[in-house]
Amino acid sequence: MIPTIKQPPLLRAAYGAYVALFFVYLAxxxxxxxxxxxxxxxxxxLPWDGxxxxxxxxxxxxxxxxxxxxPILRAVGTSGFVALFVALMSVAVGTSNAFLFNRYSFRGKGLLYVLMLLPLVIPGIVLGISILVFSSTVANTAWDVGNIDIQALRPGLFLVILGQFSFIATIATLVVSARLQKFDRTLEEAALNLGADRLTAVRTITIPFLAPAMIGAVVVAFLMSFENFNTTLMLVGS
Structure with missing residues (x-):
């Protein structure tokens, strides 16, 4: 409902009841x-025994x-480490992607944007299997051809981080992009006219403006990584 438009009391009551039931259902x-x-x-x-x-x-x-x-404490610690690493990587790359898609025009931009969104619509278990098959193929080929053992491409912690990063970075990109689209670029132009270089203008004006979105993206990325199961299960190994 739009708050500025007067609504019938019955409709307001029904809407309030719906919102209340929704949060009760969640909580x-x-x-x-x-x-x-x-x-x-x-x-x-039940029963309650004290x-x-x-x-x-x-x-x-x-x-x-x-x-x-x-074992539980170690699992929580490992999950926290992976989540923190994935969150920081995702926000760093997501911020770069946001600048790329909002500030520049180039051939194939639309296709690249669609490819970036694909991991969001692919089921996690399918994404995990795909990454596992690809990385194992590369590792096996390197071993067969050059007798090079690339342990990072075998199931393990690095592959878990890579797999989660592949789709969480997309979410971070969308969060930061939404904030960047609201930025008034004349502020950067004013800084450039006053003698600042491009990097200084971005660092002192644009990045502080994006800080709330970047912090929010870190929180979202951390929580998504921490609770992820399907992709992690396929990539963690035994």
């Missing part, structure tokens, strides 16, 4: 899981806390 499962994480029971279900911190800090079976599960 209720998470709330239930969060509540039962403190249930003094071996199973996350409040406990054992599922977080317990050190004895059968209720060993998550902070005493070394």
């Amino acid at each position: 209720l499962p998470l709330t239930v899981v969060a509540v039962f994480a403190f249930n003094d029971s071996q199973f996350p279900s 409040f406990t911190w054992a599922w977080f800090f317990g050190d004895a079976r059968p209720m060993i806390g998550v902070f005493h599960e070394r």
Whole structure:
């Protein structure tokens, strides 16, 4: 609904009810899981047997806390490392892509833009398998032809980062591009007229303007990488 247009009370009530139900639908499962994480029971279900911190800090079976599960802590640490690396790479490349598609005109620009968007419409498991097949083919060819073992192209951490970066960078590009399209280029021109070079104008005027979008892109990229499963499963190896 448009706030400036007066709406019938019934329509406003229906819209408010819809929004409330929508957020309840999103939040209720998470709330239930969060509540039962403190249930003094071996199973996350009713009845409620009392409040406990054992599922977080317990050190004895059968209720060993998550902070005493070394495999889980290592997995969270690895996921955080990958997510941070992917987020920083994606925003750096995404910002460059935003300048490329917003500031320059060249032959094949439309095709290149479509190719950039393709990873978003390809299922994650298909994307992971495709990257795995391609990288394994290159690695095997290098070994067969030149007896060169390229471990980075084998299933592992590097390939996971590469696979996640292939589609998360596109999202970062779209986020930064949306902000860059609102930028008034006369500000840069004024800086150039006052004696600044192109790099200084971009660094002191354009980048600060893009900072909110870049920070938002880092957060989005980090969360998408941290929760990614399909692509990671295909590329992580055993």
